[in-house]
Amino acid sequence: MALRLWNTLENRQVELEPVTAGEVRMYNCGPTVYSDPHIGNFRSFLLGDLLRRTLDQRGFKTTQVMNITDVGHLTTDDVADASGEDKLEKRAKEEGIDPFEIARRYEQMFHDNALQLHLKQAHAYPRATDHIPEMIQMIEDLLKRGHAYTVEGVGVYFRVHSFEKYGCLSGNTLENLDSGSRIEVDDRKESAHDFALWKIDDKHLMQWDSPWGRGFPGWHIECSAMSLKYLGGTFDIHTGGEDNIFPHHECEIAQSVGAGVGEFARVWVHARHLLVDGQKMSKSQGNFYTINDLVERGFRGHEIRYSLICNHYRQPMNFTIEGMDGDTKAVQRLRTLRNKLEEASAESTPGAGADPVLDEATRQFDACVDDDLNISGALGVLHDRVRALGRDLPRGSAAVRALDFLRHCDQILAVIFVEDEAPSDDLTxxxxxxxxxxxxxxxxxxxxxxxxxxxxxxxxxxxxxxxxxxxxxxxxx
Ligand SMILES: [Zn+2]
Structure with a gap:
């Protein structure tokens, strides 16, 4: 059975058929490194990790790339108006601390959290600020092909009316957009829907030279330029949160296809929003959790991971601390059985051979994972088996066989055999x-x-x- 995924682009489940047989190239929209990564961000990153682990287990040669959005979108005006902004960041700017330094600090925090949640290391984590020449090149290609135009002293815009397929991912075609909500009119643009590729703004804290003046790139162009560099113009899977669908991913398609680099991503996989206590997470509501917040409350990395992956990525997830307590007990049951089996396997006798019940459970577990990463279904299969094994604990080589089953499941789940690092004596x-x-x-x-x-x-x-x-x-x- 092949892996099937819900493709937002086609609005249906598709069988994964890689561009190159046996190889899968995947791009995950990564963190913006100007604030603490929160659990909603990590739900989307974990979707990328579940895919990566599934592809690895199915024997694909996988290339996984996750971008680091470190071009800040803050200006000196933001320093004056600090509403909604991280206080330390504002202070740091007032104190004259380099924005790059802040970005590196949050980038490190992202990597620390990813490690705590047992995400596999991607093959590359390109930073936007390291790829400005690649973005400039792509903008030049778009200008040459008539998909972009410059506005003196303002920057470069993508001309959405030149791209027929605009709206193909989100359904926000130009027709639908025009009939939709109010759009701010900007005389400098040919169309209100045109989006910036390069912006000139002398108040911006990060600036680079370009053929159009000193400025900084729009957010969308980084993913088009970096995916091209690391994965080629046509690749297999692109992931993100559902809030990335429009405008971010729609604009990525317009830029990459418009620049003539290829077909761009074939399968688009998006994680649904995460709610906390039934509400949209917000700092002012007091229902905002970072990974560090949960660690502080005493939850361990594998427990947080379990809680964030245990329901289907396309289902809205409602996170609560009570729910986390329940999830913690569930994952503890898996780990307790592992410990018992490890003891029972010490008295190993050769020749337990195959176990048809476990073989069937393995088949069912894989079938759930292959069915658009139905992790909740897969966990149902696993917990059923774990209950049965706990009631009648196998010994010797039968215990070894049961451990093999758990290990197979844990190649995807990464919650049973992973060890959380004890808090180190060093500061991060x-x-x-x-x-x-x-x-x-x-x-x-x-x-x-x-x-x-x-x-x-x-x-x-x-x-x-x-x-x-x-x-x-x-x-x-
Ligand atoms: Zn992106």
Missing amino acids: DHQQQRIEQRETARNERNWSLADEIRDLLLAEGIVIEDGATGTTWSRQR
Whole structure:
């Protein structure tokens, strides 16, 4: 049975037929590294990871690429108007800290969280800021082919009316857009729906030279340029959250196909929104969880992972702490059985051979995964078997066979055999940087910034004390 996925582009389930037999090239829309990655972001990244693990288990030669969006979209105006912005970031700007430095710090946090949640390492994590020449090249190609135009002193826009297939992914065709909601009129653009490829704005904190003036790229062009570089102009799978469908992914298609690089992605897979306590997650509602928040509450990486993957990626997910408690018990049952089986397998006797019941369970588990990553179905199969095995614990080589079954399932799930790292005695890079930043703030007698950084560290379980001999840190117990 082949892997079948719901393809947003065709609005139906399709069988995965790679461009090159036996090889799958996949692009995952990655993190924007200007705020703490939250559990909704990770639900989408975990969709990419589940796909990666499934492709690996099915024997494909997989290439997985995830971009790091580190071109900030903040201007000096944002410094003046800090509403909704990360306070530290605002302060950092006021203190004159390099925006690249902030981006690197959040990038590190993303990688730390990904490790905690046992995501497989992608084959590349290209940063947008490292690929400005590639983006400029693609914009030049679009200009040459009539899909883009320049506006003096403003930048370069994509001409949506030149791209017939616009709307093919989201259904937001130009006709539908025109009849839809109010659109802000901008005289500088040929059409209100045209989107920026290059923007000139001297207030922007990150700037690069280009043939059209010093400025910065639009968000969408990075994914078109980087997927082309790492995966080619036609590749197999593109993933993201459902909020990426429009305008981000629609614009990616217009740019890549418009630039003539190929067909672009064939199968588009999108994770549904995650709600918390039945509401859209928001910092002001107080229902905003980062991975670090959950770790602080005592949840371990594999438990958070289980909770974020255990229902279908296309079903809306409602996250609650009570639900997490229940999920924690469920994953604990799997791990308890593993421990018992490991003990029981010590007295291994050769020749247990095949076990038709476990073979059938394996087949059912795989069938669920192949059916558009139906992880909840697969978990149902697994838990049924685990209950039965717990009631009548196999011993010796039969226990070895049962462990093989668990291991097979865990190649996808990564919750049973993974070990969570004990909190290390070292600070992470970004914590170290925060301490140094706080030292600077104290030297400059900026006590409020120093206090703010101390609170941020405390939120991560790091206690800062200023003594006669200097500042020390310890881990909160
Ligand atoms: Zn993207």
